[in-house]
Amino acid sequence: MKEFINIVSDPVYSFTGAIILYFLALKNMTFVGSKKFFMILATVVVLFFGWAASDKIFFTIISWPDNIPITILLVLVFWLTWYSFYKGVENDKRIESGEPPIEGTPENREKVWAWPNLVYTELFTIILGTVFLIAWSVLFKAPLEEPANPTWAPNPAKAPWYFLGLQEMLVYFDPWIAGVLLPGLIIVGLIAIPYIDINPKGNGYYTFKERKFAISTFMFGWLVLWVFLIITGTFLRGPNWTFYGPFEFWDPHKVVAANNINISEIFWIKILGMGLPHNVLIREIVGILMVLGYLAVGPFLITKYWGKKLLEKMGPARYYIMVYLILIMMGLPIKMYLRWFINLKYIVFMPEFELNI
Amino acid sequence: MTSINRTSLNRREFFSYLSVAWITFAAAAGGMLSLIFRYLYPNVVFEPPMDFVAGRPEDYDEGVDERWKNVYGVWIYKHEGRLVAMSNICTHLGCVPTWLPAENKFKCPCHGSGYYPNGINFEGPAPRPLERFKVSLNPSGQIIVDKTKVYRYEKGQWGLPGAFISV
Numbered sequence: 001m002k003e004f005i006n007i008v009s010d011p012v013y014s015f016t017g018a019i020i021l022y023f024l025a026l027k028n029m030t031f032v033g034s035k036k037f038f039m040i041l042a043t044v045v046v047l048f049f050g051w052a053a054s055d056k057i058f059f060t061i062i063s064w065p066d067n068i069p070i071t072i073l074l075v076l077v078f079w080l081t082w083y084s085f086y087k088g089v090e091n092d093k094r095i096e097s098g099e100p101p102i103e104g105t106p107e108n109r110e111k112v113w114a115w116p117n118l119v120y121t122e123l124f125t126i127i128l129g130t131v132f133l134i135a136w137s138v139l140f141k142a143p144l145e146e147p148a149n150p151t152w153a154p155n156p157a158k159a160p161w162y163f164l165g166l167q168e169m170l171v172y173f174d175p176w177i178a179g180v181l182l183p184g185l186i187i188v189g190l191i192a193i194p195y196i197d198i199n200p201k202g203n204g205y206y207t208f209k210e211r212k213f214a215i216s217t218f219m220f221g222w223l224v225l226w227v228f229l230i231i232t233g234t235f236l237r238g239p240n241w242t243f244y245g246p247f248e249f250w251d252p253h254k255v256v257a258a259n260n261i262n263i264s265e266i267f268w269i270k271i272l273g274m275g276l277p278h279n280v281l282i283r284e285i286v287g288i289l290m291v292l293g294y295l296a297v298g299p300f301l302i303t304k305y306w307g308k309k310l311l312e313k314m315g316p317a318r319y320y321i322m323v324y325l326i327l328i329m330m331g332l333p334i335k336m337y338l339r340w341f342i343n344l345k346y347i348v349f350m351p352e353f354e355l356n357i
Numbered sequence: 358m359t360s361i362n363r364t365s366l367n368r369r370e371f372f373s374y375l376s377v378a379w380i381t382f383a384a385a386a387g388g389m390l391s392l393i394f395r396y397l398y399p400n401v402v403f404e405p406p407m408d409f410v411a412g413r414p415e416d417y418d419e420g421v422d423e424r425w426k427n428v429y430g431v432w433i434y435k436h437e438g439r440l441v442a443m444s445n446i447c448t449h450l451g452c453v454p455t456w457l458p459a460e461n462k463f464k465c466p467c468h469g470s471g472y473y474p475n476g477i478n479f480e481g482p483a484p485r486p487l488e489r490f491k492v493s494l495n496p497s498g499q500i501i502v503d504k505t506k507v508y509r510y511e512k513g514q515w516g517l518p519g520a521f522i523s524v
């Protein structure tokens with residue numbers, strides 16, 4: 001059993017599994033958003049943790065001071081996601097039968113004063129939060145390490161937990177892409193959401209059915225790409241950033257053979273059987289065409305088969321900004337699969353210009 | 358006719374107060390900024406010298422040598438009659454790879470790039486091989502490693518004189 005879990009938690013399987021599970025959950029939202037589902041899920045999770053925590057390695061990883069916040073994060077993320085879906089499903093049912101959503105009922109629309117209603121809540125939240133932090137800092141030692149030394153790095157060298165998703169991305173990309181462009185676009189994209197999404201449905205109340213597309217897209221980026229990568233980076237990456245299953249001993253000598261190659265090498269050497277051309281642009285032409293094709297033909301195909309109505313509703317500027325954000329977001333899983341399946345290093349490889357995609 | 362018990366300022370007085378206030382504010386803000394600016398520069402700079410004497414070529418065995426890694430950040434690599442000095446900075450994002458003698462490769466702890474002993478990258482996201490530093494022999498036959506001069510493989514500089522010494 002542990003062997004099996006070690007094998008399936010390899011990103012190739014677990015990432016694919018996460019995507020499939022995610023879409024299954026979306027398809028069966030009425031079930032996922034029910035209390036019954038929550039009870040089942042909670043039981044399974046508790047049983048699993050109870051069983052797994054008896055394993056020494058698993059327990060060490062989970063209770064490592066650095067990893068405790070992520071364990072908490074996991075629980076919170078899934079609980080809060082479920083809770084909002086639960087409320088959304090409740091409201092969907094009400095709306096279907098012609099009632100207003102719960103938040104729209106007359107007694108819930110009554111206005112109250114910020115003082116004392118809001119301020120009290122805030123005060124208690126602050127107090128509880130402080131108590132929690134103090135208790136935490138008393139119970140666990142801060143995971144401090146020795147002073148920084150430019151000629152030595154811990155192994156594995158892990159970023160703070162909230163950056164582990166980014167660090168995981170860096171495994172697949174050049175620092176310019178995964179360290180500057182993608183994080184920048186994530187922030188810009190999040191800021192742009194209220195300007196892109198002008199659909200008034202769902203304002204002030206939970207719903208799923210009325211906002212299926214918006215919710216699924218956002219949650220895909222958040223749950224499958226960001227949270228999943230944090231989990232991988234935290235729990236499943238050991239010495240040398242090699243992948244280790246949750247029950248696997250962190251043996252620093254574990255060797256995973258990976259000879260990564262670029263598209264240009266595949267094309268010129270493997271397919272055409274020639275040497276690499278000298279001119280950079282000619283050498284990388286295939287990769288460049290692929291990237292340009294993705295960015296040029298992608299929006300066209302999406303619009304043709306699937307986005308016509310949205311285009312009309314949103315207007316071209318909003319629509320195309322959204323399509324590009326989604327395309328770039330999907331670039332991450334695409335690159336991950338390319339790395340896993342054809343050992344691809346870079347699609348466009350131009351170290352001469354410090355530019356690799 | 359001005360009354361002595363005025364409660365408000367006239368225009369001229371107002372402006373003189375205003376300018377005093379602005380000058381004070383600007384001075385305070387300027388002082389603050391200069392402090393912040395000063396803070397950006399470290400009090401003590403830890404920087405090992407950029408060149409050092411690395412002993413004689415005979416001191417090194419065939420293969421990767423780690424003796425200068427922790428002080429100067431340099432690996433000495435001796436192979437088939439050539440001795441080179443390699444930087445220990447990963448070309449991906451600048452972590453410090455570990456030398457794994459058992460696997461005969463360098464492996465970066467940050468995102469898992471791997472390099473052959475000669476510094477060529479073969480796995481993981483590192484875009485180019487490890488950089489090499491200038492090596493030369495001084496009159497008494499000792500190796501001088503000069504980290505200010507860098508030789509990069511992708512620019513075809515590894516064959517240049519200075520990138521290696523024949524031993």
Ligand code: FES
Nearest residue numbers: 447449450465468
């Ligand atoms: S810094 Fe070495 S692999 Fe990223």
